[in-house]
Amino acid sequence: MGNGEWGMGNGEWGIIIYLRFPAPLLPQSPAPPLPHSPTPPLPTPHSPLPTPYSPLPTPHSPLPTPHSPLPTPHSPLPTPPLPHSPTPMSQPLVSIIMGSDSDLPTMQGAIAICEEFGVTSEVAIVSAHRTPERMVEYAKSAHQRGIKVVIAGAGGAAHLPGMVASLTPLPVIGVPVPSRHLQGVDSLYSIVQMPAGIPVATVAIGNAKNAGLLALQILAIQQPELLEKVLHYRQSLSESVMAKQAQLEHLGYEQYLKQMQ
């Protein structure tokens, strides 16, 4: 698989599409299937509950197979063009996942802003409902793979962000994807109303760009260069507003309105 190409493959864990920017990280040979980990017995009423600090999966636990070629029941999706492509670092620090390829047009905003800041993201379709085991493997292993922040977008019964948040110690930012029938209000409520203990930082409906910016700000806490970029970005926002103000004063509101159309 090449840079920015879609890979599709078939496995016992369902269908998943991975996209990595910009490094051509998809290998030629199919990745080994995920192991058949036996389902642990449910705790009896008297068995001790796992502590909140029970150990995470071992560092050597099998990773999900983001690089496995996937079957192509449907033709490969086009890769949406992304503006501003500086050469980012190769290690993905931000995971951008979504419940369906239909979420990609919305989630593109998060991918693009990460690219603009030169931060590599790992982009994947991970469905809470259609590939649940896969979601568990992906979420549990994310921090072991060097991911620092997860952005999860979903629409409708949008369980992906909350479920991933319950499975990873990483901060999770939820993006309510606009849905066909309820315009994303269902997505918003599904994502934002998390129970105490498992937070999901939820952005506005459809505002994946803000999710990307929030992820970058989280990373910037420990990266002075990135912090500088965030400050510069904020400065450019202010300058943009002031330029509009100057234009408004110069043209008057009627002419300004006309040039907006």
Ligand code: RP5
């Ligand atoms: C959710 O169902 C996805 O996040 C998506 O927003 C929605 C509809 O999915 P498709 O039917 O378009 O695949 O799980």
